[in-house]
Amino acid sequence: xxxxxxxxxxxxxAGAELAAFTEAAAEAGGIASFLGQVRSxxxxxxLELRHYEPLTLPxxxxxxxxxxxxxxxxxxxxxxRVGVMLPxxxxxxxxxxxxxxxxxxxxxxxAMDHLKSESWFWKREKAGGVxxxxxxxxxxxxxxxxxx
Amino acid sequence: xxxxxxFIGRLEDIAxxxxxxxxxxxxxxxxxxGLESDLAAALRGDRVRLAINGRIVADGNAIVxxxxxxxxxxxxxxxx
Numbered sequence: 207x208x209x210x211x212x213x214x215x216x217x218x219x220a221g222a223e224l225a226a227f228t229e230a231a232a233e234a235g236g237i238a239s240f241l242g243q244v245r246s247x248x249x250x251x252x253l254e255l256r257h258y259e260p261l262t263l264p265x266x267x268x269x270x271x272x273x274x275x276x277x278x279x280x281x282x283x284x285x286x287r288v289g290v291m292l293p294x295x296x297x298x299x300x301x302x303x304x305x306x307x308x309x310x311x312x313x314x315x316x317a318m319d320h321l322k323s324e325s326w327f328w329k330r331e332k333a334g335g336v337x338x339x340x341x342x343x344x345x346x347x348x349x350x351x352x353x354x
Numbered sequence: 355x356x357x358x359x360x361f362i363g364r365l366e367d368i369a370x371x372x373x374x375x376x377x378x379x380x381x382x383x384x385x386x387x388g389l390e391s392d393l394a395a396a397l398r399g400d401r402v403r404l405a406i407n408g409r410i411v412a413d414g415n416a417i418v419x420x421x422x423x424x425x426x427x428x429x430x431x432x433x434x
Binding site: 242255256258260261286297298318321322323324325326327328329330339340341342346 | 360362363364367405407408409410426428429430431432433434
């Protein structure tokens with residue numbers, strides 16, 4: 207199985223990506239996916255994600271490999287945005303295809319929990335015209351620890 | 355050849371720039387001592403990780419710096 211891991215600087219069509227992934231995973235009995243997007247409301251005008259080239263994509267590839275070792279997957283898709291995003295823009299899309307649903311659910315959740323708390327991204331948001339850096343929340347670390 | 359420093363996230367705001375070239379230094383401590391004191395204090399924060407030439411180092415005090423090295427200072431991550 208080949209995982210598809212991408213770090214991209216432009217907006218993407220999550221629906222089209224998921225449709226293509228589904229079509230390629232015809233032997234899967236189930237596909238679990240998660241789409242994270244910039245939420246509207248709450249006063250956030252712009253969100254920006256930074257990365258560090260030597261670490262970020264290699265780290266995502268390692269994460270995909272860890273998920274593949276842990277569950278019998280028929281496909282794994284991981285797309286993460288960097289750059290400037292507006293409310294409603296997709297940030298991250300993860301999809302896992304497996305013969306059985308539990309493996310697909312678990313692999314997608316594992317990937318998301320690690321992307322949130324461990325992958326090399328830094329997020330800042332602009333509200334009321336003022337930028338501020340977002341620090342990880344304790345719950346993000348707790349989510350990751352479930353997989354230890 | 356000088357060293358290249360990379361500041362990410364809030365560290366970039368404190369440094370006032372994302373990258374900086376500095377003269378070669380014998381140790382990390384010596385390098386940090388040559389920076390503005392508020393920046394040096396932030397870089398010494400216990401939640402700041404250090405990568406040298408794209409690899410995370412566990413103990414910055416144990417490193418030997420070489421000409422042309424890229425040192426990236428990485429605050430806590432927040433992805434997704």
